[in-house]
Amino acid sequence: MGCVTATTGRGSGTRAPGNRAPRNRLSPDERRSQLLDLGVRLLATRSLDELSIDLLAEEAGISRGLLYHYFGNKHAFHEAVVRRAADDLIAQTAPPVTGDPIERLLASVTAYVDYVVANYEGYLSLVKGAAGGNEAIRQIYDDARNALTDRIFREDAQGQIIEDTPAARLLMRGWGAMTEDLVLSWLVDPTGVTREELLAMMAQSLPALGSILPQPSVVEH
């Protein structure tokens, strides 16, 4: 969920100069996790190329050397941040546990749009990195898209909206590509389309697409 609690080197009024005790209470895993959250927060408003070890070191108030200790190198650092960002996206777009299927879907796409708006630069970096030939980023992106597609069928286990078939999986993956294109295109030029209309299109398109698939009781043409 990107709950960032890492203290930074600037404006941290709760820490006495030279007193590093609060930081040292964290385990290395906790500290690494905090740094990833900070990385995700920094990535929200800048591209991956702009997210350097130097910037993270400055924002976290720790040395570059310590960051290399935690992440190895810049590529590994970028991958870890992007994987955390993808995990955040998956967590934040989880639909409510109960409710009408379409209402739950609407809640999920609303969270998705909110996420992309709040993390625009980083999200664009993920999309660009995945398509642009960065193999590690592409793998993270694909994993996230597969997880989101899997969730459609897991959440709709009774097949109320769509039956689980290879064709349905392909189509729902395509729906994911469409929703991504919708929100990114809308953010570039929202003229004539309200946020509510965008959300309605995203939610209603899923069952509309489901309706073109062969239904369980119908023999395939």
Next chain:
Amino acid sequence: MGCVTATTGRGSGTRAPGNRAPRNRLSPDERRSQLLDLGVRLLATRSLDELSIDLLAEEAGISRGLLYHYFGNKHAFHEAVVRRAADDLIAQTAPPVTGDPIERLLASVTAYVDYVVANYEGYLSLVKGAAGGNEAIRQIYDDARNALTDRIFREDAQGQIIEDTPAARLLMRGWGAMTEDLVLSWLVDPTGVTREELLAMMAQSLPALGSILPQPSVVEH
């Protein structure tokens, strides 16, 4: 339509050794156009990075210097080839002039799938280059997508399938992103989905999406 007539430096049985007369009958524009067609044909089975001036020179049987004369530099050459490829895509996916709207749509998406199958590497290069930060390629890609979206509304000028509104334009652009994802995902893993099922999904999804938009006679919610 990518009608390639350029003779190549290899296996060209119609040209006597040292006889360059047939080439010289072409105007510079015609010759440049032939070279672009050859570039598109070469791009079909390799990425843009693999399409070098050297390769084109070898395949066309002319000097690198002459190619630089025609195209200026490698980037300009790549842009010209990609623009030609995008023009080919638009031309090849033009629906038949007459017929039932859905039949015409099916013919168009069939041509699109055929195009992507026949020009897989080059098409992937276009998608990757556009998303990956190559600004010139992104512009060509966007122009092509806009042309394809425009065509939906031009071909359906009577609004038989979908009315022309900002929301409908956004959604049809999203449909384009979905169809691209469908064909590229299907080519990576076609398990359980026949070509006919893929084509049916692509064609039927458009009116299905159109049905979720506010209808002309209905007051907006």
